[in-house]
Amino acid sequence: MSTLTDEKPWVAPAPVINAEHVSMTFPAQRALDDVSLQIVPGEVHALLGENGSGKSTLIRILSGYHTPDPGSVLEIQGEQLPFGSLRASHAAGLRFVHQHLALINEFNAVENIALDSGFGRPKWIDWEAQAKEAERLLARLNVEMDIWRPLSEARPVERSAVAIARAINTDSGRVSCVVLDEPTSRLPEPEVEQLFSIIHDLRRDGIAVLYVTHRLDEVTAIADRVTVLRDGKKRGTVQGSDIIRERLVELIVGEAIAKRRATHSLRHESETDRCLLRLEGFSAGRVDDVSFTLREGEILGVVGLAGSGHEDIARALIGAIPREAGSLWVGDTEVRSLTPRKAVDLGIVLALSNTVAGSAVKEFSVSENLTMSSLSRYKLRLGLIRRRPQRRDARKWIEDLDVRPSDPDATYGRLSGGNQQKVILGRSLNCNPKVLLLENPTAGVDVGARQIIYQRIIEQAKSGLAVLICATDLEDVTSTCHRVLVIRAGKVVAVVEGDYDERRLMSLAANGGDGDPPRTSQEGVGAHD
Amino acid sequence: MTELSETETTHREEWVTPMTDSANPVGKPDGQPRTLRIGKILAVRNIGAIYVWLVIVLLFSVISGSTFFTSDTAKAVLNQYAITGIVGLSVIVPLAAGVYDLSIGSIMGLSGVLAAYLLQHTSMSPVVVGAVVLLLSVVIGLANAFVVAGLKVNSFIATLGTGAILTAITTALSGGLVITGRIGGTFSQLATTSFGGIQIAVGYMLLIMLMLGYWLERTQSGRQIYATGFDGETARLTGAPVTRIVTLSFVTSAAISGFAGMVLAAQVASGSPDVGQSYLIPAFSAAFLGATQLRGGRFNPWGTVIGVLLLGTGNVGLLVAGGPTWTPNLFVGCVLIAAVALSATHEGGRSRIRRLLTTKVGKS
Known part of the structure; x- marks a missing residue:
């Protein structure tokens, strides 16, 4: 059994999986282009890349779902794996734990x-x-x-x-390699650690783990080696102390974008004093006695550990979760009863994460989704809606948010997560809202789309929109917000302003105090020996 | 080697972003070449039913020769299936909103019997009778909506229940008998007026098709009906009045099927309590078949009328060819299953129908 440590130079044992020159061509695109990869026993090997980079294709080849192009070599423990056979892949000891x-x-x-x-x-x-x-x-x-x-x-x-x-x-049969596909996408933050300790146990038993993800923080936390794919090509394999966030971002998005990102500070600080939204003693769902104001042009973050109730605030503010106590002012008028319909009329619009139910209509086209909550604007005599201005607006958002494919008639459900999220954002902005409520705006979104979403949010805030971001992913907040509310057990435990970082937010969310180490879970899972 | 893969990457990017080349002046509409668009419109998965219909026409023309391929057959199909078409159109609105209305057969029976009853026992003019019956149909629609949206009963069960109650009322009203008095006069003109051998009911069907088509596709409430049917939670969160939309869809189906019941009573010059039920299966068959046509998995009036014509042509053809009287039922059953199976392979349609069959709808 081989274990990997950072100090010793890494010596390659006989690989469990040896993939050489693997290519996969679909009728209209090259999904994988000459990718070579070795995975050794007892290592956690992360496969990293944006949506559409070829990660899924590679996994499907390993599982026997796809047959790669001729010339591709795939050996499992020294033996050639017959392509395109689920049974052969299973017999060779490959196991797959899919996202769902x-x-x-x-x-x-x-x-x-x-x-x-x-x-x-x-x-x-x-x-x-x-x-x-x-x-x-x-x-x-x-x-x-x-x-x-x-x-x-x-x-x-x-x-x-x-x-x-x-x-x-x-x-x-024997197990040689376990493939985990986006294993944390459905896990709340505190449970991720427990999953990691499970993965450590697998590694200790000499099982190779292929860990597929697009979340950088997880990779730096758990991977022994990282292979990055972009546009179907392998961009590099890094290991040990070379696994640094900046380096990985560069490999994932390409150097050009990485540099632009580094020089472009996204943190936004300008706002006026006009208050658009005011809550006092507000309780709804898991939200308990919360008070805050949201000003014109402000981007306010609301963070907390999963289950702390921070996610409920956005839904409660459009009346989707019934209010139990407290008062709510929109501008200068108090709003006593609120429904999602009334919220839209008041200029308060909710944009959910594309990964949750109720975010968008999958069966509708991109254009139908973009205009669905602002249809009254296109009304003509007899209630008919005009199609031309609708299409024009749809095209405008597609171009502005770089939605791909750029066809307004494309079915929304077929888009990638990042592009779906752009459509959801576009739909919300097309209502010309005064207040935009976002719930996890970048869950399941790749790095490139993330930057576009952050930039658009900041641009809109600069032109007066008030934005509230309820996020579990702290990057959403650190990239855009000047002021952040930290929620624990439904209550605001801290308001962070100006200079702050993710570490500080995390420790506040976990303990409600600065500096202490994050609370570890006392529950049964993952008690690591 | 490197050069080769470089060009392929570029090629792929072009494929992914057709917008970049459609931005130039010679740009094609919607980033698609014209031939591709026409191909899409004529594709089997878009208008497959029309091809099947043509095959049926061809088949019966060969089998029955001159007795089938005549204008009389065409008129017979239209006249006999116009009411099926109207009932089929009535169910697409609730289906599009994600709910079933199985009470339409009972509503037809009740409206026909009530019309006949009022004509026989009161001195109301046919116009007043028509208005009263339509008003009652609207009330029935509201009752359906109350049970589904108010009491939160699954629409399948709810309308099965209200249908049974309506059948009971109809039987009580008619005493289980067919009512024939005073229905033959002015009232029967509602159905028997014809132009060049084509009855006015065909005109009703086409008019309702046009109205529903414009409503569902070109108005805010129409778009909200589809949104509610596809994804009620999204519709609600984006501000659509979901309860009102479900109510509207039940009222529409009740009003149209109530109207169809009157036209039927006028056509056969009697109010018969159990005649409506036989329209239920053909109506749903046409609606489901229609959903596979033209609008990629959406219930739509144009497809529904195509579906009705397909059913009608098949049935009339079978009878002309000397098929036994049970063949139409066999044919309709096969079409219903084939239509749902087809829409299951249709993207969007699959989840659509699965949702209809599994979820409790009408959440407010």
Whole structure:
């Protein structure tokens, strides 16, 4: 068993996966272009890249879903992997834990793990044996959880643990490499650490982990080596102390963009004094007795750990979550009852993350989504709506936000996450709002789209829009906000202004005080020895 | 080697961003060459039903020869299926809004019987009778909306229930008998007026098709109906009056099917309590088949009328060819399943129908 440390120079053991000159050409595009990659036992190898960089294609080739171009070489533990066969990939010991985990939430852990191993040999299911097996697998990951409870009641990280336990179930053959596809996309922040300790346990057992993500902070935290893809090409593999944020950003987006980003300070500080939104003793959902004001031209951040209630503020401010107490002023008038409809009339618009339900209509075209909440502007006699100005506005936003493809008739559901998010932002801005409420505006969004979104938010604020950003990803706030509210257990525990960084916000959100180390979870999962 | 891959990357970028070349003066509309657009319009997945319809016409022309391929057959299809078309159009509005209205058959029965009853037992003029029946249909639509949006009952179950209640009322009103008195006069002109052998009901169907088409595609409330049906939560959060939209869709389907019930009563010169139910399956078949046509997975009036013509031509053709009387039902059943299976392979349509079959709709 080989372990990797930062001090020793890295000596390559025989790789589990040896991919050489792997290319994949689709009818209209080259998804992968001459990519070579080695993954060794007991390493966490991160595969990093923007949406559309070729990460998914590479995984699908490994899983036997796609057949690569002739000339591609793919060896698993020294043996050539037959292409295009799911069975062969499984037999070679490759296991995949997909982003959506593929679990049945109404089933408990035992049933979910048993699903994959075919419930054992005999005709009648021996539930006791199945339970022991589930316990053994979860114990191997150092996870303690109630295996008889339906997964719908389990914590997100426990669900991930069950999916990983199922993947490493050796009943179905030896396991050489576990591929984790965006494993943290559904995990709240405090549980990410626990997932990491599960991954450490896998590594300790000599299993190679291919960790696919576009989140840099995770890569710097967990990866032994990082391979970066961009436009289907490998841009480099970095390891050990070379895994630095700036270097990775450069590889992901290309040097040109990285440099522009470095010289362009996004933090915005100009605002007038006109108050557009004022809350006093406001309670709704998990939000508990919150007071603040939002001024014209201001970008106010609201952060907190997942579950702290900070996400509820945006929804509560359009009346989507009923208010329980407190008062709300819009401009100088007090608003006593609020519904999403009334909020739109008042100029308060909500833009959700493209990853959650209720953010946009997947079946609608880009143009229909862009104009759907501002249709009354295009009204003609008899209630008919004019199409030409609608299309013109749609094109304007597509160009302004660089939505790709730039076809207004493209189906929204087929766009990548970043482009979906741009459409959601465009739809909100097309209402000419006074107050824009954003909830996790860059979840599932790649680095390039992120920059465009930040820039547009700042531009709009400079021209007078008041923006409220409720974010779990602190980069959203540090890139745009001058003032940040930190929420813990539904209450504002700190207001940070001017010079601050992510570390400070994180420690405030975790403990409510400066300087202390972040609270660690006391719950059963991930007690690392 | 390097050069080769460089050019391929460039090629790919061009493919991803067609907008860059459509920005030049010779730009093509919507970044697509004209031939591609026409190809898209004529594609099987866009107007497949029209091709199937042509095949059916060709098939029966070969089988039955001169007895099928005549203007009389065409008129028969139109006249006999105009009411099916009207009922089919009535269901697309609730379907587009994401709810089922299964009570339309019962509404047809009730409106026909009520019209006949009022004509027989009161001295109301046919015009007043028509207005009263339409008003009652609107009230029924409001009741459906109340059960679905107010009591939060799944629309499938809710309208199955209200349908049964309406059938009971109809039977009580008619005593289970067919009412025929005084319906043959002025009232029957509602259906029997014809122009060159084509009955006025065909005109009703086309008029309703045009009205619904403009409403759904070119008005704010129409767009909100689709938004609500596709994604009720998004519609709500972006400020659409979801409850009002669901109510509007039930009122529309009730009013149109109530109207269809009257036209039917006028056509057969009697108010019959159980005649409406036989229109339910053909109406839904046409609506689902229509959803696979022209608008990529959306319920739409144009596709629905195409669907009705396809059903009508098939059924009339089967009968002309000497098929037994059970063949039309067989044909309709096959078309319904084929239409839903087709829309399941249609992107958008799949999730659309899955949602219709699984979710509780009418959340406010």
